[in-house]
Amino acid sequence: MAFFRQLPYELFIGLRYTRAKRRNHFISFISLTSMIGIGLGVAALIVVLSVMNGFQDELRNRILGVASHLQITGPNNVLDDWQSLAGSVEGAPHVQAAAPYVMAQGMLSFGQAVQGALIRGVLPMDEDRVAELGSHMRAGKLNDLKAGEFGVVLGSELAQSLGVVLGDKVVLMAPQGQFTPTGIVPRIKQFKVVGLFEIGMYEYDAGLALIHMDDAAKLYRMGNSVSGVRLKLDDLFSAPRVARQLGERLMGKGNYYISDWTQQHSNFFRAIQMEKRVMFIILALIVAVAAFNIVSTLVMAVTDKRADIAIMRTFGASPRSIMQIFIVQGALIGVIGTVVGAFFGVLVALNIDTIVPFIERVFGVQFLAKDVYYISDLPSKLMWVDVVVITVMSFILSLLATLYPSWRASRINPAEALRYE
Known part of the structure; x- marks a missing residue:
């Protein structure tokens, strides 16, 4: 009191x-x-x-488990001399790793089932440095993708739609055709399912297939070119600022298009x-x-x-x-x-x-x-x-x-x- x-x-x-x-x-x-x-x-x-x-x-x-913090592409999604570009940007502030990729559309078929998919060609060792896809594997490993063996890693929903399991062989049809005496014929290649992943995002689980980058370059006739380079940053929220800095750094060195994850998924x-x-x-x-x-x-x-x-x-x-x-x-x-x-x-x-x-x-x-x-x-x-x-x-x-x-x-x-x- x-x-x-x-x-x-x-x-x-x-x-x-x-x-x-x-x-x-x-x-x-x-x-x-x-x-x-x-x-x-x-x-x-x-x-x-x-x-x-x-x-x-x-x-x-979950989105950034598949998507990248930053992405650099060239005109018409074709990037030449990607090795020098990757080496240049990896030394930039806040950039931790870079990985090349080939991105294209494709049609997967197994038996009577046919599904359209986004085909991404990757280098497994480099891909693990820029994304966390390896930690979302339900079966197999990302490293099971080897050049020349034509293996494919499918999203769990995509595999279920096709009715395939590990070890099955699916047919991948590239929309870019090749000319023959009988007309234009789509390029077709058989791939063996070596892994399944599940991100928990339907967009990726039902529509993404991964193959080795060398196999993708052969199928889509990319030669030594790639579609772009994916970057991982030390702070994902600094992506817009780092994108501007890289734009200034690469100015005058070629035509590059830089986008970050906030632009790719901005509406969401x-x-x-x-x-x-x-x-x-x-x-x-x-x-x-x-x-x-x-x-x-x-x-x-x-x-x-x-x-x-x-x-x-x-x-x-x-x-x-x-x-x-x-x-x-x-x-x-x-x-x-x-x-x-x-x-x-x-x-x-x-x-x-x-x-x-x-x-x-x-x-x-x-x-x-x-x-x-x-x-x-x-x-x-x-x-x-x-x-x-x-x-x-x-x-x-x-x-x-x-x-x-x-x-x-x-x-x-x-x-x-x-x-x-």
């Missing part, structure tokens, strides 16, 4: 009003409801934003970011509604304390002091709700990988079925910046909700308030 007596009397009385038992229990109920509402809103915001951050991170990692990640912002606004409105319940609490508290206010005014309390007393009372409701909500929100966000499976086992449900969704686990990535922004926003809304009732309390006329006491 000695500590409270050392406080300014406005703060002391505001805290005392909050702790004291009220004659009107309905006011206490509204206060408790406001705290719970603010806490639930803050916790929901933290958990939802953490889950959306987790999804964004998971999808980005922009949609996720927009969805995240909309969810933030919707859930912030829940916090706002709960915060403005404080208005009802304080209006009733002011009515209940009219006599106390009048007595304090007669003892010399200024209207500003009366206003501060009720601001303290309302702000405390907001602070308690915000702190409790932030605590439980962080707790759930950090342990969602344990909580969700427990709920699924108890109630016998599955939120993300493996046969429908490629991401069957609920990912979560807690960002402390989000926690700070949410808690500050909740406190400001709570503080704003106290202004009008506190102002009304400061305007009470002592004579009128004590007339019927």
Whole structure:
């Protein structure tokens, strides 16, 4: 109690009003409801934003498991003298590795099944340096692709559509035909399935096939040329800046087209970011509604304390002091709700990988079925910046909700308030 007596009397009385038992229990109920509402809103915001951050991170990692951070191509997707280009860019700042590739369209057939696919010719050792495809192999290894042996690694969905397994032989038809006395005939070559990969992105699992770069160059008659060079950076978020730097570095050395992963998948990640912002606004409105319940609490508290206010005014309390007393009372409701909500929100966000499976086992449900969704686990990535922004926003809304009732309390006329006491 000695500590409270050392406080300014406005703060002391505001805290005392909050702790004291009220004659009107309905006011206490509204206060408790406001705290719970603010806490639930803050916790929901933290958990939802953490889950959306987790999804964004998971999808980005899966996409970049196949795609590259940066890609350099030449006119008509033909790049000559790629060895010197790769050696030049590998020495650039932030560039960790470079790998050539051949990219073309093709038609795969097995028995009666026919599927179109994107054919990528790679050097297995170099490809492992710029992408994480090797870690997504379900059967076989990327290194099983050897020059001259005409092996192919298929996406799991593509293999399922064709009905092939490891060791089967598929026919690859290149759309560029060759002239014969009987007309134009498509180039056809038989490839042996030496591996299967599964990224978890339908675009790649159902439409990508990998072959050795030398085999691709022979089939598509590329000679010593390639389609381009793929680069891996030490920081994937620096890709746009590094692309500009490489553009300046290669200026005057030839016609090159440089693109980064943010351009190749810009619509996809922009949609996720927009969805995240909309969810933030919707859930912030829940916090706002709960915060403005404080208005009802304080209006009733002011009515209940009219006599106390009048007595304090007669003892010399200024209207500003009366206003501060009720601001303290309302702000405390907001602070308690915000702190409790932030605590439980962080707790759930950090342990969602344990909580969700427990709920699924108890109630016998599955939120993300493996046969429908490629991401069957609920990912979560807690960002402390989000926690700070949410808690500050909740406190400001709570503080704003106290202004009008506190102002009304400061305007009470002592004579009128004590007339019927």
